[in-house]
Amino acid sequence: xxxxxxxxxxxxxxxxxxxxxxxxxxxxxxxxxxxxxxxxxxxxxxxxxxxxxxxxxxxxxxxxxxxxxxxxxxxxxxxxxxxxxxxxxxxxxxxxxxxxxxxxxxxxxxxxxxxxxxxxxxxxxxxxxxxxxxxxxxxxxxxxxxxxxxxxxxxxxxxxxxxxxxxxxxxxxxx
Numbered sequence: 001x002x003x004x005x006x007x008x009x010x011x012x013x014x015x016x017x018x019x020x021x022x023x024x025x026x027x028x029x030x031x032x033x034x035x036x037x038x039x040x041x042x043x044x045x046x047x048x049x050x051x052x053x054x055x056x057x058x059x060x061x062x063x064x065x066x067x068x069x070x071x072x073x074x075x076x077x078x079x080x081x082x083x084x085x086x087x088x089x090x091x092x093x094x095x096x097x098x099x100x101x102x103x104x105x106x107x108x109x110x111x112x113x114x115x116x117x118x119x120x121x122x123x124x125x126x127x128x129x130x131x132x133x134x135x136x137x138x139x140x141x142x143x144x145x146x147x148x149x150x151x152x153x154x155x156x157x158x159x160x161x162x163x164x165x166x167x168x169x170x171x172x173x174x175x
Contacts, residue, residue, distance in 0.1 A: 019145040026152040033159035042096040046165035054090035064106030068113040076125030
């Protein structure tokens with residue numbers, strides 16, 4: 001069941017706009033970590049983790065598209081690719097420029113989905129995953145945006161460490 005608030009909030013002001021601004025700030029920090037890199041550098045592991053800068057961008061691009069679909073459709077269906085583990089690494093043929101374009105497209109899709117909602121209180125059923133509880137779980141658009149802010153901030157931190165290990169650059173110095 002999809003619910004909505006009686007009072008439609010303006011997409012350009014209020015809580016929804018503030019949440020989108022906070023998410024945009026985290027995206028900006030992440031994107032600093034890939035400035036000036038070539039494809040080989042974006043694909044390079046620099047720590048014991050399997051994460052790479054390109055893989056992080058790819059994962060976050062997929063995440064924004066998936067959450068946009070979850071909010072827009074509101075049907076609780078599992079979006080295509082949501083559980084694909086390949087989203088965490090650059091595949092043969094992936095380019096950093098291509099992944100950045102996918103991220104920009106995912107960002108637009110998410111912002112359009114959020115703008116189409118009546119407000120941050122609208123709830124949608126989450127797709128069933130292997131780790132889901134037996135009952136259907138509903139999240140508000142607010143909670144989804146807070147999740148994306150946390151996810152993006154966490155991965156921006158990972159990216160900063162990976163970049164620093166790659167060539168000594170860090171977000172603070174590049175701002």
